[in-house]
Amino acid sequence: MRKQQPITSQDRFTPEFTQWLKQNNVSRRQLKREPAALEQYHQEWMKTKRKNRPRRPSLFQLPSIADIDLGAVVGNVQIAKEIFKTYRVLQGTSLFKRK
Structure with a gap:
């Protein structure tokens, strides 16, 4: 408590x-x-x-894993990967290192 x-x-x-x-x-x-x-x-x-507080939705109300489009997820991950690659090239260093 x-x-x-x-x-x-x-x-x-x-x-x-x-x-x-x-x-x-x-x-x-x-x-x-x-x-x-x-x-x-x-x-x-x-x-x-x-x-009067709003309640969190139940886990049973969340979309099931079967409803998720895995092709779209993989496509979005690849897009994010390309964006980070481009960012690293523009920075010239690792993503997490600062000059």
């Missing part, structure tokens, strides 16, 4: 968080009176924010 960093007041008042506070009718005056409430509101907001 990752250790949580302490959140400074500048980090807390992002535009999204202030918008969420307005939607929940929480004034800054209330937060100044109860600093502990700010931490609780921030945790609540983070929970709602996590729910």
Whole structure:
């Protein structure tokens, strides 16, 4: 489990968080009176924010290896090989050495 960093007041008042506070009718005056409430509101907001995150596609949704055109892959590798050869000739040295 990752250790949580302490959140400074500048980090807390992002535009999204202030918008969420307005939607929940929480004034800054209330937060100044109860600093502990700010931490609780921030945790609540983070929970709602996590729910709206886009999810990564499942491995089952990725294209299968059978759908990949190996001829196109080989052709693109050959093109890349020719480009690197030309680059080396133009540089006059190895690709990774600097003068």
